[in-house]
Amino acid sequence: MENVSELEREKRLRTVPTDLPTSLGNVVEYRKSGLSLNHVVGCPLDCGYCVRHMFDNFAMKRPHLVVDDERAVAELMAHWAFVPHVTPIQIFNRATDPFLPLVKEHMAHSLELLDAHGLTNHVLIITRWKVLRDDIERLEQLRHLKVSVLVTWSGITDARLEPIDSAIAERSLEVLADRARRTRKIMYWRPIIAGVNDTDECIDRASALSHYADATVFTGLFHREQIRAHFRSSGVEDLYGDVHRRKILPRKVEQNILRRYNGVPIFRKTSCGIAFAYAEADYNGHFGIRNICDICPPNQVRICGTSHQAPSRAKLSSLAETVGLDPSRIEVSAGKVIVEDSTEQQRYFLQHVLGFQVHDRALPHLPERHGRAEEGWN
Ligand code: SF4
Structure with missing residues (x-):
């Protein structure tokens, strides 16, 4: 990747230009999987379905620093919704990849700052880039945070949809399997698109790769207006008939996957995969929507069932x-x-x-x- 090699030659991240959209200037945002810390924005990886289309940030190919790590961590901990030891945290999951050169230094340093407070919150690090031995060694030094690395793998070969070779994620999973001990590892199988990467070969490959991970989470495509427009401009025929607020994963695709997949336990929800990896109850309480749990291992169902209690x-x-x-x-x-x-x-x-x-x-x-x-x- 031309742009990644350029990044490797730099010594430090540049600071953001002054015309950054306000939405990206807010470095802490509350999302379904928790409080999201995003003080680096910009990415060279060019995944066609990236949510950066929705923030008007897809054109920024070089990662930039919005504020320094100390200030970002202070803002996170001062956020009205932050509850020590409870609120799940994600880092750099909105507008960059946390394992890119230079970016990963900020990712690791920010986590070290949080860890120094003795916080035991979950931290989710989602990547499709190269996870190296040294990266894991550094994460393994954390003592309190419950860290999970979620490696996005799609098996897509159409470069208009995803220019990054899935072999990069495969190698990252292998390295994690070899080196990670306290750090949990999730095979993040997405975006699964009907007619593109839902073939039996893809399912078999995902099954095989999952053995490098503690759990697999599978999900579909965000087909929002801006993402569809990007695909159209790249010459891709519409992948689905319409745009939707939620991710698309048609029933038939899901059924076929669940029939054929034979890897480590597989989950529909990210937080369920994390819960299983840590043998604790799902922090999103999906147990209440019981049919979500029909693919979950019995012991995990017991764990979630035991702590499921309607609030007073x-x-x-x-x-x-x-x-x-x-x-x-x-x-x-x-x-x-x-x-x-x-x-x-x-x-x-x-x-x-x-x-x-x-x-x-x-x-x-x-x-x-x-x-x-x-x-x-x-
Ligand atoms: S029992 Fe249900 S809520 Fe708990 S981890 Fe399994 S699927 Fe998720």
């Missing part, structure tokens, strides 16, 4: 007031809390603190669809 009215009311939701419009239903007129951030906070699913009445999760877009499920 008093606790809900107090948390609702913390995030500015009207407690009188909150309902505890089977396996989930239902709120109204909420933002994603409000729901994620409740969900992570309670370890219990929280849905908005206006955005229902339909039975057996596992939170996916309707495409392919009608």
Whole structure:
């Protein structure tokens, strides 16, 4: 990769230009898998389906530093939603890859700063780039944080969709299997696209590779307006009929994968893969949506079942007031809390603190669809 080699020749990251969109200037953001720390933005890897299309950042090929690590970590810990030892954290999962040259120094240093506070929060590091022995050795020195490296692998060979060779992720998984001990490793199989990388050969390859990991998580494609527009401009025929808010993974594709896959335990949800890797309950409380668990190993189902408990009215009311939701419009239903007129951030906070699913009445999760877009499920 031309741009990565250029990066390797630099001594340090440049700082961001002054016209950075405001959305990227906010280095801490609350997402479903936790508080996301993003004080490096820009990426040379050019994955066609990258969420950077949605932040107007796809053209920034060189990673840039927004603020230094000390300030970023301080902002994370001061964030209204940060709960020590509880809130899951992700680093550099929005607009760069954490294992790129120079970027990885900031990733490791930021985690060391957090670890020095004795924090035991989960940290998710998602990459499709090269994970080297030295990188793992450094992560292994952390003493408190529960770190998981999720290696994105797709098996896609069409460079218009993904120019990066999947062999890079395969090698990263191998190195992790060889060196990681306290660091957990997840085979992050995505984006699975109907008719592109859902063949029996892909499933067999994913099964084989999964043995380098503690767990596999599989998921589909974000087919948002900006991503479809990018594919169209690259000459790719529309991959799906429509754009959707949620990821697309048609029922038939999922069924075929689950029939054929024969690797380590496989999960529909990222947090479930993490839960299994640490033998603890899912911090997103997916156990409440029981059909998500039909592929989960019995021992893990027991672990989640034991800690699954509907929150008390008093606790809900107090948390609702913390995030500015009207407690009188909150309902505890089977396996989930239902709120109204909420933002994603409000729901994620409740969900992570309670370890219990929280849905908005206006955005229902339909039975057996596992939170996916309707495409392919009608
Ligand atoms: S039991 Fe259900 S919620 Fe828990 S890890 Fe398994 S799939 Fe996820």
